[in-house]
Amino acid sequence: MVGGYIPFGMQEALEILAGGGCVPYAGGTDLMVKESAADTRYVFLHRIRDLKCITVDAEYFICGACCTYTELLRSRHTPAILKEAISQIAAPAIRNTATIGGNVANASPKADAALILMVTDALVRLQSKRGVRIVPIKELYLGRGVADILPDELISEFWVPLSRARLPYFYEKVGARKALAISRVSFAGIADVSGGRVNHVATAFGAVEDVIVRREEIDGMLTGLSVAEAQALKGEYLAAYDAAIKPIRGRVSAEYRKAVCGNLLGAFFDSHIK
Amino acid sequence: MNGQIKFILNGKDVVYAGSAAARLLDVLRDEYGLTGVKCGCKEGECGACAVLLNGQLVNSCMVAMGFVDGSIVLTIEGYKETARFAALDKAFAETAAVQCGYCIPGMVLAAEAVLAENPHPDEATIRSGLSGNLCRCTGYNAIVKAVQAAAEEGAGLW
Numbered sequence: 359m360v361g362g363y364i365p366f367g368m369q370e371a372l373e374i375l376a377g378g379g380c381v382p383y384a385g386g387t388d389l390m391v392k393e394s395a396a397d398t399r400y401v402f403l404h405r406i407r408d409l410k411c412i413t414v415d416a417e418y419f420i421c422g423a424c425c426t427y428t429e430l431l432r433s434r435h436t437p438a439i440l441k442e443a444i445s446q447i448a449a450p451a452i453r454n455t456a457t458i459g460g461n462v463a464n465a466s467p468k469a470d471a472a473l474i475l476m477v478t479d480a481l482v483r484l485q486s487k488r489g490v491r492i493v494p495i496k497e498l499y500l501g502r503g504v505a506d507i508l509p510d511e512l513i514s515e516f517w518v519p520l521s522r523a524r525l526p527y528f529y530e531k532v533g534a535r536k537a538l539a540i541s542r543v544s545f546a547g548i549a550d551v552s553g554g555r556v557n558h559v560a561t562a563f564g565a566v567e568d569v570i571v572r573r574e575e576i577d578g579m580l581t582g583l584s585v586a587e588a589q590a591l592k593g594e595y596l597a598a599y600d601a602a603i604k605p606i607r608g609r610v611s612a613e614y615r616k617a618v619c620g621n622l623l624g625a626f627f628d629s630h631i632k
Numbered sequence: 633m634n635g636q637i638k639f640i641l642n643g644k645d646v647v648y649a650g651s652a653a654a655r656l657l658d659v660l661r662d663e664y665g666l667t668g669v670k671c672g673c674k675e676g677e678c679g680a681c682a683v684l685l686n687g688q689l690v691n692s693c694m695v696a697m698g699f700v701d702g703s704i705v706l707t708i709e710g711y712k713e714t715a716r717f718a719a720l721d722k723a724f725a726e727t728a729a730v731q732c733g734y735c736i737p738g739m740v741l742a743a744e745a746v747l748a749e750n751p752h753p754d755e756a757t758i759r760s761g762l763s764g765n766l767c768r769c770t771g772y773n774a775i776v777k778a779v780q781a782a783a784e785e786g787a788g789l790w
């Protein structure tokens with residue numbers, strides 16, 4: 359077939375990719391916006407059932423890379439924080455085809471589903487003819503639009519720790535337009551506060567730097583503290599992020615982005631560290 | 633290695649022998665002469681090119697032909713033959729929901745997708761279901777009213 363292959367199973371897809379010169383096609387909503395070369399050959403992934411699972415085990419929410427946003431919104435297993443972010447992505451026609459795997463593989467700092475996988479410290483399962491790799495999502499991002507996915511590899515699944523995915527969360531997307539907004543600044547925070555102690559805090563900022571921002575060392579300032587101690591540290595915590603975040607210049611000025619980040623972080627802190 | 637791309641287009645079996653990387657929008661218009669499928673942006677932003685793929689609303693400018701293999705595609709030309717279309721058509725006319733008409737094929741298919749999922753949608757559900765379909769003329773209120781009217785008058789169809 360001119361222009362691509364339509365494998366029925368994972369092994370067949372991995373064989374084709376191992377041969378070189380092909381681009382994985384999931385939902386196409388990032389690929390089709392770019393002008394493709396005349397000799398582009400796609401490997402269409404939509405027939406591969408292994409890439410469509412949505413389930414939970416004792417520890418993880420597990421979803422296949424080719425689950426569409428519509429499928430994830432419909433599943434009772436999908437964590438609320440992920441549903442919230444997905445429900446604000448684009449409009450129904452896009453959500454019906456766009457996949458979570460495409461969102462991550464595209465490696466855009468604006469990717470909204472990827473932001474949730476970052477804040478929950480999800481694991482990415484990559485598969486090739488050579489074998490399987492499991493990588494923390496943070497390590498997958500090498501730069502703007504560059505993910506550590508080799509040409510013969512496919513993302514097969516995401517594993518989201520339930521201990522993170524089910525924590526109280528804060529999610530906000532400050533966008534230009536309501537529907538179809540490629541977010542200008544997005545923020546997700548989760549916090550585990552119980553028995554007067556801060557057990558875990560994680561935050562992620564989208565569309566600010568070249569890759570989604572996730573700074574465990576700054577969030578770690580609060581871990582293990584009593585709520586009172588953490589509240590006393592609020593100024594220092596916000597200042598640490600203010601110093602760390604280096605917004606890229608874009609349509610919206612760097613200063614504006616930074617101010618929005620600070621406001622979102624403050625709002626998360628006030629509503630969840632208590 | 634696979635052969636040609638086979639799918640069902642407006643109820644008929646078709647075989648497409650061109651490139652799997654071609655855009656469904658271009659193929660529908662240029663190969664099959666289905667010019668009710670409009671091109672507004674080719675960036676997934678406007679919904680003028682919307683069709684139903686296996687009953688789900690998709691923007692045909694965002695779909696490569698390989699993705700269509702084995703699927704059922706319905707464009708406004710095929711949908712026109714249904715009683716549901718007649719109900720929407722009447723409602724759009726009676727509420728004066730059409731001006732230039734460019735957005736309407738996509739809008740009607742988006743309305744079908746909303747009503748197929750929820751035969752008695754509230755206004756917010758309709759607006760969110762149509763949120764990817766832009767209309768430069770009407771300001772949307774008449775269109776939303778038309779979908780409400782179709783839901784009421786076409787009761788039992790969805």
Ligand SMILES: Cc1cc2nc3c(=O)[nH]c(=O)nc-3n(C[C@H](O)[C@H](O)[C@H](O)COP(=O)(O)OP(=O)(O)OC[C@H]3O[C@@H](n4cnc5c(N)ncnc54)[C@H](O)[C@@H]3O)c2cc1C
Nearest residue numbers: 384385386387388389448457460461463469470512513676
């Ligand atoms: C109008 C419009 C609005 C949008 N709004 C938003 C928004 O609000 N938020 C947002 O985050 N995004 C948005 N997007 C971007 C896009 O829809 C998402 O990033 C989507 O999740 C991409 O998934 P896909 O399946 O369509 O990817 P594709 O286009 O199929 O693929 C994207 C990239 O990932 C690679 N790839 C895909 N699957 C795999 C895999 N399993 N393994 C390895 N590589 C793979 C492809 O080769 C390609 O390089 C929007 C896009 C459009 C057109």
Ligand code: FES
Nearest residue numbers: 672673674679693
């Ligand atoms: S032409 Fe396809 S969405 Fe605008």
Ligand code: FES
Nearest residue numbers: 732733767768769
């Ligand atoms: S009627 Fe003109 S664009 Fe909608």
